[in-house]
Every structure is written in C-alpha cells, then in structure tokens.
Amino acid sequence: MNATLRRPLPVAIIGLAAILVALIVSLAVGVIHAPFSEVLRTLIDGITGRGSDSMTRTLVLEMRLPRAIGALSVGAGLGVAGCMLQALLRDPLASPTLIGTAQASGFGRVLGVFLGISYAGSVALSFVMAIIGTLIVLWIARSRRGFPSQIVLLTGVNVGLLFAALIGLLQYSSRDEGQLSRMVLMLLGGLWQITWSPLALVVPLTLATITFALFATRKLDLFSLGEDNADRLGLATGPIGTAILIAACLLTSLAVSIAGIVAFVGLIVPHAARRIVGPAHHVLLPACAILGGLLVLGVDCIARTVVAPNELPLGVLTSIIGVPSFLILLRSLSRRGTSA
Amino acid sequence: MRHVRDAIALTIVLGSVACTREHAVAPVVGGPHRIVALTIGSVDTLALLGELDRVIAVEEDCFVPGTEKMVKIKNDDHAGPSKALNVEAVLALQPDLVIAKEDLRPALGDRGIDVLWTSNKSDLPTVERIVQEIGDRVGVPDKARAALAQMHAREAAISKRVANLSRVKVYYESGRPGRTSGRDTIVDEMIRLAGGVNIAGDQALANPQLSAEAVVAANPDVIVLSPWGDSPEEVMQRPGWNRIAAVREKRVHRIAERDRKMQYPSPSCVDGCEQFLVPWLHPELDETAEGKR
Numbered sequence: 001m002n003a004t005l006r007r008p009l010p011v012a013i014i015g016l017a018a019i020l021v022a023l024i025v026s027l028a029v030g031v032i033h034a035p036f037s038e039v040l041r042t043l044i045d046g047i048t049g050r051g052s053d054s055m056t057r058t059l060v061l062e063m064r065l066p067r068a069i070g071a072l073s074v075g076a077g078l079g080v081a082g083c084m085l086q087a088l089l090r091d092p093l094a095s096p097t098l099i100g101t102a103q104a105s106g107f108g109r110v111l112g113v114f115l116g117i118s119y120a121g122s123v124a125l126s127f128v129m130a131i132i133g134t135l136i137v138l139w140i141a142r143s144r145r146g147f148p149s150q151i152v153l154l155t156g157v158n159v160g161l162l163f164a165a166l167i168g169l170l171q172y173s174s175r176d177e178g179q180l181s182r183m184v185l186m187l188l189g190g191l192w193q194i195t196w197s198p199l200a201l202v203v204p205l206t207l208a209t210i211t212f213a214l215f216a217t218r219k220l221d222l223f224s225l226g227e228d229n230a231d232r233l234g235l236a237t238g239p240i241g242t243a244i245l246i247a248a249c250l251l252t253s254l255a256v257s258i259a260g261i262v263a264f265v266g267l268i269v270p271h272a273a274r275r276i277v278g279p280a281h282h283v284l285l286p287a288c289a290i291l292g293g294l295l296v297l298g299v300d301c302i303a304r305t306v307v308a309p310n311e312l313p314l315g316v317l318t319s320i321i322g323v324p325s326f327l328i329l330l331r332s333l334s335r336r337g338t339s340a
Numbered sequence: 341m342r343h344v345r346d347a348i349a350l351t352i353v354l355g356s357v358a359c360t361r362e363h364a365v366a367p368v369v370g371g372p373h374r375i376v377a378l379t380i381g382s383v384d385t386l387a388l389l390g391e392l393d394r395v396i397a398v399e400e401d402c403f404v405p406g407t408e409k410m411v412k413i414k415n416d417d418h419a420g421p422s423k424a425l426n427v428e429a430v431l432a433l434q435p436d437l438v439i440a441k442e443d444l445r446p447a448l449g450d451r452g453i454d455v456l457w458t459s460n461k462s463d464l465p466t467v468e469r470i471v472q473e474i475g476d477r478v479g480v481p482d483k484a485r486a487a488l489a490q491m492h493a494r495e496a497a498i499s500k501r502v503a504n505l506s507r508v509k510v511y512y513e514s515g516r517p518g519r520t521s522g523r524d525t526i527v528d529e530m531i532r533l534a535g536g537v538n539i540a541g542d543q544a545l546a547n548p549q550l551s552a553e554a555v556v557a558a559n560p561d562v563i564v565l566s567p568w569g570d571s572p573e574e575v576m577q578r579p580g581w582n583r584i585a586a587v588r589e590k591r592v593h594r595i596a597e598r599d600r601k602m603q604y605p606s607p608s609c610v611d612g613c614e615q616f617l618v619p620w621l622h623p624e625l626d627e628t629a630e631g632k633r
Contacts, residue, residue: 031553055583063552063580177401177568181515192552193517195579309554310543311518 005277008286015290019072022294026068026301027060031308034059069203070194071300072293074259077206077251079273079292080213082266083285084248087224088241091149092333095267096130096252099156102263103163104133105249105256107170110183114170119198123257130249130256133159138245189260189315191300202254209247209254210289216244217281224279262315264322265292271329371479372437372454376413376430379458381467382439383407384606385474389483397433403597427451437477462526462546462605467491471607491607495533498614501625502535508621510536511560511586514603515569517578518550526605533610534617536562552578560586562621565594566603593620 005011028039034056042060045051078096085094085101096102108129112122137159141151167187174180185193213220219240255262273287296314299321303312376397377383383404386392397411398404413429427447430438438455440448448455456477459466468488475484510531512520521527522543531538539558540548563575563586572592581587595602595616602612619626 031551032557058556058580058583059553063556066579177515177566181569185516193578304551304553309550309557310545310548311551311554312549 075292075296079269079288100159105130
C-alpha cells in the first residue's frame with residue numbers, strides 16, 4: 001500500500017480530481033451526443049451565469065448534472081454509512097442492506113407514498129423507520145458479550161425480509177394503479193426521476209452528516225479495534241455510539257429517498273477503500289465517500305447507456321456487481337478465519 | 341432400482357389422471373352461465389356481445405359498465421407487480437367457464453374447471469381471436485363475427501380519415517416515467533391506426549423502460565399518459581422536457597379512467613382510438629369539421 005494514500009490530504013486531492021473527471025465524463029455520455037468541449041463550455045457558462053438556451057445546456061444542467069450529483073450523494077452516503085456500521089458493530093459484513101436498515105428505510109418511504117404525505121415527510125418517515133429497523137436488529141442480536149457478528153447478520157437479514165414483506169403488503173393494499181406505480185418506482189433503485197428540488201434537501205443533509213462522521217473517526221478507530229469494549233457494549237445508550245448509529249441511519253434513508261434501495265454499495269465500498277488507504281478512519285471515511293460516489297456515478301452511467309434508449313434500474317446493476325464482490329469477500333474472510 | 345421404477349410408474353398414472361381431468365370438463369348445454377372473467381378485455385367483449393348476464397365475477401379493477409355489483413377477484417390484469425390470485429375464491433363460485441390469461445395456467449389449470457386461456461399478447465390479431473373464441477364458447481359465434489366486422493369497418497374508417505395527414509410522433513407513458521408500450525401491443529397498434537408513430541414502436545419488449553433522454557431525443561409531437569402515474573402538469577415540469585415539441589405546444593393528454601379500455605385487448609380499443617386518440621393526434625380534423633359546419 002502506498003504511504004501517500006494513508007494521509008487524508010493526498011486522498012482528498014486525488015479523490016476530488018477523480019470525482020471531477022468522472023463528473024465531466026458522466027455529463028458527456030448519454031443517448032444524446034454531447035462533445036466534451038461543449039459540455040465544459042456549458043458548465044463554465046452555467047457557473048458564470050452566461051450562455052444561451054440550447055439543447056446541450058438543457059441536457060447538461062437540467063438532466064445530467066442533477067443526476068450525477070444525486071449519484072455522488074447516494075454513493076458517498078451509503079459508503080460512509082457502511083463504513084460506520086462495520087466499525088461500530090466490528091462486523092466486516094455489516095452494511096445498510098445486510099442489517100435491514102435500507103429495507104426499513106424503503107418501507108418508510110413507501111409508507112409515505114401510501115399515506116400520501118409530502119416529500120420531506122416521507123424522508124423523515126424513512127429515517128425513523130431506518131432507526132427502528134436498526135434498533136430491532138441490535139436489540140434482538142445483543143448478548144452479554146456485545147453484538148456477535150453472525151447473530152447481527154442473521155437478524156439483519158431476517159428483519160430485512162420482514163420489512164420487504166411489509167413493503168409487499170403496502171403494495172398489495174395500494175389504493176389504485178397510480179399509487180402502486182409510485183411505490184414500485186420508488187423501490188426499483190434508480191435516479192431517472194431526479195430533479196434539483198429533492199437534491200436541495202438531501203445533498204446538504206448528506207454532506208453535514210458525513211462532516212459529523214469525520215469528527216468521530218477517532219472513536220470509530222477505537223470501536224473497530226475493539227479497544228473501547230465498554231462503550232461498544234453500551235452502544236444503544238452511549239452518546240457517541242448512538243450518534244454514529246443515527247448518522248448511518250440518516251445517510252441510508254437520504255440515499256433511499258432519492259434512489260430507492262441500492263444494494264451492496266455500503267458493503268463493498270468500505271472494503272475496497274480499506275485495501276487502498278488502510279483501516280484508519282480519518283482517511284478511510286473520506287475514501288469511502290469518494291469511492292462510493294464514484295461507484296454509483298459510474299454504475300448510473302452504465303444503467304442509462306448500456307441498453308440505450310432503454311434504461312436499467314440502478315439497484316439491479318449494483319447487485320450484479322455486488323453479489324460476486326460479496327462472495328469474494330466472504331471467501332477471503334472464511335480463509336482468514338481458517339488460517340487464524 | 342425397483343423403487344425408482346415404481347415412482348416412475350406412479351408419476352405416469354397420476355399424470356394421465358390429471359390430464360384426463362383437464363380434458364374431462366363437459367360443455368354446458370346452452371353455453372356457460374357462471375362465467376368468471378379474469379381479464380378486462382374478455383368482460384368488455386362479453387358486454388359487446390350482449391352476454392354480460394352470463395358473468396358472475398370479474399377482475400378487481402374491472403370498470404366495464406354493468407359489472408359494479410359482481411364479485412370482484414384480485415388478479416394481475418394491470419401494470420405493476422402481480423397480485424396473487426385466490427384460486428379457492430374462484431373455485432368457490434363454481435364457475436362453468438373461467439376466462440384467464442395464459443400466465444394463470446399454473447394456478448388454474450388442472451383444477452377440474454373449464455378455462456378459456458387467452459394470450460398474454462395484446463395485439464389486434466389476438467383481439468380478433470379472443471372475440472371469436474368467446475363468441476364460440478358462449479354459443480353466439482354470429483354475434484362475434486358481426487362485432488369483428490363492425491370493428492374492421494371502424495378501423496377502415498379511421499385509416500381513411502387519417503390517410504392523408506402527416507404522421508405524428510407519439511410517446512405513450514404507462515404508469516411510471518419512461519415505461520411505455522413496444523411493438524405489437526394494442527397501444528402501439530392504436531397509435532398507428534390513429535395516424536401516429538409510436539416512438540417505442542421499434543422496441544421488441546412489450547413494456548420497455550425508456551430513459552428520459554431517449555424521450556427528449558425522440559421529440560414526440562404528442563404525449564399520451566395512462567390514467568395512473570404522473571399528471572400532464574407533472575410531466576411538463578420534468579427537467580429538460582420543455583425541449584419536447586409536445587410539451588412546448590401543450591399536447592400532453594391523459595386517458596381518463598372511464599376511457600382506459602383503449603389499453604385492453606377488446607373491440608372497444610377502437611372506440612378509444614376514434615374518440616380521443618385521433619383528435620389528440622390530429623386536432624386539425626376537428627377544425628376542418630367545424631369549418632365545414
């Protein structure tokens with residue numbers, strides 16, 4: 001591992017440069033051809049408030065840019081949430097999807113549609129459900145020795161199934177075709193309906209939560225190394241542990257609120273980032289945010305171009321990438337367990 | 341080895357009993373009088389043939405006039421995820437004929453009930469086949485032939501009316517953004533009949549999911565929305581869609597709940613085409629008619 005990549009500043013500089021390049025590439029690819037030079041000019045015009053009304057301007061500033069920002073926000077949020085959950089639970093397999101947080105959050109979002117409440121209300125409901133789902137898992141899995149990995153994972157999978165069943169029940173009880181359609185769209189996992197208005201709420205909240213997480217990196221190191229068992233045992237009530245858990249739930253629900261359930265990002269991103277920058281959270285956490293953002297942005301580009309003019313659900317593609325990655329991870333963990 | 345042989349023999353015996361049961365349903369004298377119709381198209385066809393009084397239960401979302409007080413059974417004759425069919429609810433009605441889509445064969449086949457299977461496809465040749473089959477089964481083949489002849493005559497009249505008009509590009513949205521109807525679906529055929537070109541008419545999938553950019557790139561002249569999903573106002577506010585001719589000229593129309601039979605395979609789909617699709621696609625026809633008046 002390169003020593004440079006263990007320091008936060010180089011990681012931040014390299015990461016931001018990579019994001020900038022990926023962002024410009026994502027703005028240039030799509031069904032309608034837009035040359036790089038024109039994309040760059042449009043971006044500069046957009047920033048400086050100049051330029052005339054053109055198809056490229058509509059494409060770049062109204063359609064592709066909000067989508068790219070949404071993808072970055074979802075990926076960064078899920079990557080950081082997964083990283084925090086893995087440290088907090090000292091479980092390499094913990095992620096918002098595997099411990100049921102994402103499904104609980106999705107249930108909250110669908111319940112919002114079912115009850116016909118506003119977008120902000122649905123996001124709040126999604127957040128509350130994410131907290132309830134996570135607390136149910138931790139309450140059931142808790143033992144005198146803390147939170148045994150396998151029990152947390154098994155409980156999480158089952159609680160996830162319970163919330164998936166509740167989502168099915170809401171869909172079955174939907175009032176009309178329109179409501180059913182909105183529920184299905186909400187959960188498919190995709191950014192095809194993204195506009196600036198939900199991003200105005202979701203992106204600042206995601207950034208604020210990630211910033212908060214950056215202040216808790218020392219505590220996350222202690223959690224993940226098992227040097228603070230007393231605090232970890234008191235996770236549900238300990239103020240920092242609880243705050244980290246709430247932050248992970250909030251990031252998950254914010255991601256679900258704009259992109260539905262996007263599986264595996266929260267699981268594979270922290271592992272990939274750990275391989276690049278090492279386990280120290282003051283570098284790992286920003287790396288997770290950058291890598292998660294890049295992953296979702298890249299997958300979204302594939303989703304909207306690979307079968308053009310059709311579009312694939314984002315969640316389907318992340319699962320196609322995530323399942324083999326998960327199996328490789330499981331295999332390496334079991335080998336490590338055997339050799340130990 | 342002997343056990344394996346016995347198991348194979350038992351399977352063959354049970355299989356032949358099952359097959360015998362499926363084919364053993366005797367036709368009812370005077371045609372069926374307890375029909376459970378699980379497709380909206382079949383109910384509409386029966387209504388058109390004047391045989392609705394033979395029907396005792398219909399699909400839950402059925403909106404055909406005259407079915408309001410009938411037993412409603414949850415089924416999957418609509419967009420979105422399938423809703424499970426309660427087979428016992430169907431059997432409890434003791435139907436003498438069930439009309440259902442092919443995809444319900446695993447649930448309803450081999451239950452000792454007479455089932456008329458309809459194709460999962462929904463193009464015009466399928467409509468013609470369903471109408472004739474239903475007419476034959478309820479003992480009114482002549483009525484079915486007459487209904488089809490009338491349908492053909494109206495199709496010909498619509499074709500003649502729009503023959504010399506320019507073809508209009510149409511985007512049809514079925515429930516959620518980007519979801520549309522592809523080649524050889526009833527919606528695609530009705531758009532073509534009304535003098536339009538379905539922007540997804542080259543798609544082999546029945547329900548392709550187009551990207552927003554693909555719709556903007558196709559630049560449809562008219563947007564037709566199904567009764568569920570986003571409203572015309574919401575569609576017109578989608579980012580970048582102000583570039584689309586249909587949005588600029590406010591030619592975004594939503595099919596009313598009562599008119600949604602255009603989306604189901606029955607002769608009534610031609611009504612929908614005639615009553616609102618043609619005027620939406622060719623408003624100049626109305627202006628010409630008013631001018632003549």
